[in-house]
Amino acid sequence: MYPSxxxxxxxSSVSEAIQLLSQNPDAKLLAGGHSLIPAMKLRLxxxxxxxxxxxxxxxxxxxxxxxxxxxGATTTYDEVMRSELIxxxxxxxxxxxxxxxxxxxRNLGTIGGSLAHADPAADLPAVMLALGAEFKxxxxxxxxxxxxxxxxxxxxxxxxxxxxxxxxxxxPKPAGRTGMAYEKFANPASGYAVVGAAAVVTLGNDGRVxxxxxxxxxxxxxxxxxxxxxxxxxxxxxxxxxxxxxxxxASEGMTFNSDVFASDEYRAHLTRVFVGRAIxxxxxxxxx
Amino acid sequence: MQITVKVNGVAHTHDVEPRxxxxxxxxxxxxxxxxxxxxxTSQCGACTVLMNGKAVKSCTVFxxxxxxxxxxxxxxxxxxxxxxPVQEGFWEMHGLQCGYCTPGMxxxxxxxxxxxxxxxEEQIRHYLEGNLCRCTGYHNIVRAVQYAAExxxx
Numbered sequence: 001m002y003p004s005x006x007x008x009x010x011x012s013s014v015s016e017a018i019q020l021l022s023q024n025p026d027a028k029l030l031a032g033g034h035s036l037i038p039a040m041k042l043r044l045x046x047x048x049x050x051x052x053x054x055x056x057x058x059x060x061x062x063x064x065x066x067x068x069x070x071x072g073a074t075t076t077y078d079e080v081m082r083s084e085l086i087x088x089x090x091x092x093x094x095x096x097x098x099x100x101x102x103x104x105x106r107n108l109g110t111i112g113g114s115l116a117h118a119d120p121a122a123d124l125p126a127v128m129l130a131l132g133a134e135f136k137x138x139x140x141x142x143x144x145x146x147x148x149x150x151x152x153x154x155x156x157x158x159x160x161x162x163x164x165x166x167x168x169x170x171x172p173k174p175a176g177r178t179g180m181a182y183e184k185f186a187n188p189a190s191g192y193a194v195v196g197a198a199a200v201v202t203l204g205n206d207g208r209v210x211x212x213x214x215x216x217x218x219x220x221x222x223x224x225x226x227x228x229x230x231x232x233x234x235x236x237x238x239x240x241x242x243x244x245x246x247x248x249x250a251s252e253g254m255t256f257n258s259d260v261f262a263s264d265e266y267r268a269h270l271t272r273v274f275v276g277r278a279i280x281x282x283x284x285x286x287x288x
Numbered sequence: 289m290q291i292t293v294k295v296n297g298v299a300h301t302h303d304v305e306p307r308x309x310x311x312x313x314x315x316x317x318x319x320x321x322x323x324x325x326x327x328x329t330s331q332c333g334a335c336t337v338l339m340n341g342k343a344v345k346s347c348t349v350f351x352x353x354x355x356x357x358x359x360x361x362x363x364x365x366x367x368x369x370x371x372x373p374v375q376e377g378f379w380e381m382h383g384l385q386c387g388y389c390t391p392g393m394x395x396x397x398x399x400x401x402x403x404x405x406x407x408x409e410e411q412i413r414h415y416l417e418g419n420l421c422r423c424t425g426y427h428n429i430v431r432a433v434q435y436a437a438e439x440x441x442x
Contacts, residue, residue: 002307002328003307005306006306006307007306008289008306008350033348033350033353034330034348037348037349038330038348041309041329041330041347042329050306050350052352052353054353098414101418102333102417103343103396103399103415103416103417104333104336104343104344104345104348104418105345105418107339107342107343107344107399108342108349
């Protein structure tokens with residue numbers, strides 16, 4: 001058997017899961033397992049216990065909460081992209097999920113698992129930053145809300161405490177004339193994002209950009225907003241020239257990853273190009 | 289830990305170590321060796337089975353996670369000696385050479401055709417992205433799925 005031995009727990013409530021986390025400091029939460037199990041098979045990760053949270057009632061599912069859409073943490077990619085509510089209100093999610101992994105991965109991988117794992121090349125972190133999501137986490141001292149802008153703090157590191165569980169992702173429904181797009185340059189072998197760019201653009205009645213959120217993943221150690229680019233868009237009509245100028249600023253103030261496939265210089269270039277494409281597509285969709 | 293898994297319509301109860309992968313449970317405990325292991329890294333899709341109707345890589349699921357689930361393997365597709373339309377498609381359109389990737393390809397194609405009964409060539413290639421064939425191109429595999437789609441719609 002490939003992985004080393006571990007205890008397997010299957011709690012039936014969040015509080016039971018938190019108790020197990022406190023009792024087993026080397027435990028890992030198991031949801032879809034599609035980042036964790038491959039790492040365990042290679043023994044890159046050898047947790048002493050797995051706490052399977054997929055059968056906890058209420059942790060999975062998608063609901064309409066008025067001005068927000070709330071997605072349970074153990075909802076699979078496949079369930080998210082097939083949700084009529086998501087397709088109608090947050091079409092960037094199906095667009096991004098469609099280019100994650102492959103069908104088998106999307107059938108089991110969960111939205112909360114991906115976000116809590118915070119792989120620097122995962123797609124959804126950039127999408128959540130662009131959407132302005134809020135994360136609900138429950139720990140021994142109760143629950144708290146973490147805004148997405150404070151969630152991704154470093155490589156594979158989030159604002160979650162070791163004994164906290166991410167339970168819900170709440171996403172505001174976009175206002176008025178809003179368009180959104182995800183553009184990805186995928187590694188041809190792994191399918192992971194070398195660079196992925198997400199843009200959510202809202203237009204005012206005058207046709208100018210009234211709000212913009214732009215974020216990238218894959219480029220640096222963790223997914224990040226590109227605020228200089230956002231500021232260069234707001235108040236402007238989204239012309240080709242304006243988008244070009246704004247996307248030129250997308251690589252400012254960022255540290256880029258460098259590997260055998262793409263140097264830091266190349267990733268900076270890809271960031272500018274794919275941010276530009278995502279904004280152009282989002283603006284076009286906002287115009288209807 | 290004791291688990292009960294319904295495989296190809298038959299319930300099986302066994303004691304397994306938590307670290308046992310579903311693919312090893314199918315192959316080594318139940319002797320269903322039609323499900324293949326092609327890689328150690330969750331990439332090739334040769335081990336694909338249906339878990340509660342959805343294609344999953346059985347090398348990336350612990351058997352304990354499948355407790356209470358319904359699994360369909362390649363052995364469970366034919367009915368009364370009649371090949372499943374996807375199996376027939378691979379036969380008719382020469383969709384295999386060595387056959388190693390074939391069980392996984394077929395199970396993924398079954399999931400695809402449940403979702404999209406009339407897929408385009410582009411959709412077939414997109415949905416089969418998690419299944420690798422190293423013999424040749426994917427051309428005849430795509431044709432096999434198209435054959436099955438047509439037959440299942442008829």
